[in-house]
Amino acid sequence: MSAKPQLSKGVLQMKFMKRTKDKVDEELAALEGRTMYSNEITDRMMNDSSNFIIEPSFMRCEDLIDGRLSFRGMNPEIERLLELEEQERQAKTRHEMGKDVTDQEMVDYYGNVVQTISRKFDTHRKRKGNREESESKPMKFLKPKDED
Amino acid sequence: MSAVLVPGEAVSEIEEVAKTKKVVLGPGLRRTNDSVLACKAGVLCKKAPNMFWIDSYQRRYVPVRGECVLGVVTQKAGDIFRVDIGAHEQACLSYLAFEGATKKNRPDIQLGDLLYARLVVASRDLEPELVCVNSHGKKEKLGVLNDGFVFNCSINLVRKILNKNCPLLQALQREMPFEVAVGMNGRIWIKAKTMRETIAVGNAILATEFVSNDDIRKLCENIGNILFT
Numbered sequence: 001m002s003a004k005p006q007l008s009k010g011v012l013q014m015k016f017m018k019r020t021k022d023k024v025d026e027e028l029a030a031l032e033g034r035t036m037y038s039n040e041i042t043d044r045m046m047n048d049s050s051n052f053i054i055e056p057s058f059m060r061c062e063d064l065i066d067g068r069l070s071f072r073g074m075n076p077e078i079e080r081l082l083e084l085e086e087q088e089r090q091a092k093t094r095h096e097m098g099k100d101v102t103d104q105e106m107v108d109y110y111g112n113v114v115q116t117i118s119r120k121f122d123t124h125r126k127r128k129g130n131r132e133e134s135e136s137k138p139m140k141f142l143k144p145k146d147e148d
Numbered sequence: 149m150s151a152v153l154v155p156g157e158a159v160s161e162i163e164e165v166a167k168t169k170k171v172v173l174g175p176g177l178r179r180t181n182d183s184v185l186a187c188k189a190g191v192l193c194k195k196a197p198n199m200f201w202i203d204s205y206q207r208r209y210v211p212v213r214g215e216c217v218l219g220v221v222t223q224k225a226g227d228i229f230r231v232d233i234g235a236h237e238q239a240c241l242s243y244l245a246f247e248g249a250t251k252k253n254r255p256d257i258q259l260g261d262l263l264y265a266r267l268v269v270a271s272r273d274l275e276p277e278l279v280c281v282n283s284h285g286k287k288e289k290l291g292v293l294n295d296g297f298v299f300n301c302s303i304n305l306v307r308k309i310l311n312k313n314c315p316l317l318q319a320l321q322r323e324m325p326f327e328v329a330v331g332m333n334g335r336i337w338i339k340a341k342t343m344r345e346t347i348a349v350g351n352a353i354l355a356t357e358f359v360s361n362d363d364i365r366k367l368c369e370n371i372g373n374i375l376f377t
Contacts, residue, residue: 051166052179057212061174061201064310067216067330068289071321
């Protein structure tokens with residue numbers, strides 16, 4: 001049945017086989033557990049994807065507020081906490097802030113910056129080359145033609 | 149949506165929805181395999197998109213994880229306090245579950261103290277466990293409540309006054325300054341400047357149980373008028 005070779009008890013008890021022994025023991029325990037509960041675990045329990053979520057609290061069903069409240073300075077400590085909560089809630093609901101810089105402006109500016117910085121990292125010669133691409137190569141000595 | 153259900157009745161409406169998408173079952177509903185049964189007598193409620201629960205009259209508190217409750221310390225037992233929260237069993241509260249508490253620096257809690265605490269363990273097989281700190285170790289709104297006045301009410305009333313649309317607390321605070329701690333276990337602690345005002349707040353809260361939202365505003369105005377004339 002088992003394709004894997006089984007190690008004998010004597011071999012497993014040797015000192016250098018300690019790690020293998022642990023592994024074998026673990027496998028054995030897992031197998032025992034599976035056989036012990038196999039008649040109680042149904043296929044349904046093994047792979048059930050239920051559509052039901054249980055929520056035992058009314059707090060989330062009815063969106064109840066927190067029950068600790070203070071009004072008009074009766075307990076400043078609690079009121080400060082409530083104020084912070086309120087601010088947090090407002091920050092969540094508030095719309096996004098308007099833009100100071102339009103997207104087009106940003107693209108123009110950023111494009112320029114990229115060019116400037118990339119020029120800085122160019123080697124001197126390359127930079128020169130870029131600038132004077134249209135110019136011809138440095139002049140060479142032209143040998144005069146011999147006239148016989 | 150006003151179907152009245154009795155315990156054991158199948159709720160075919162939810163079963164239909166559950167065939168295609170996820171459904172959240174709130175209090176009062178339970179499922180066995182693919183069928184959904186009511187386990188309380190009451191009115192079926194729905195919240196969009198797919199949350200269902202049963203609204204029923206109830207005075208007995210069943211602990212639920214994450215809810216805040218009011219409890220009375222009844223016993224100090226070594227490392228833990230026993231706290232009566234009105235559930236089937238007393239809750240336990242470790243002395244380390246307070247802000248700044250260490251093994252050497254124990255919190256100053258006496259027998260009979262009133263606590264506003266959060267449930268972290270609430271299972272039908274385990275005893276409920278409370279804490280007085282949040283997950284960052286800060287006490288925030290939890291802890292011992294001093295002075296004031298405690299009374300019991302139904303769990304429906306607690307849900308009613310904590311509802312976002314309930315005008316009670318806003319209307320009351322227009323009349324007088326006060327402080328309140330509402331536990332989901334049907335206990336309410338209130339504290340106002342004078343005894344007269346405290347009693348007025350307590351009566352106003354108890355009176356709202358069967359009053360509509362519009363009448364609540366009138367009721368609070370009346371109380372203010374009676375108090376300050």
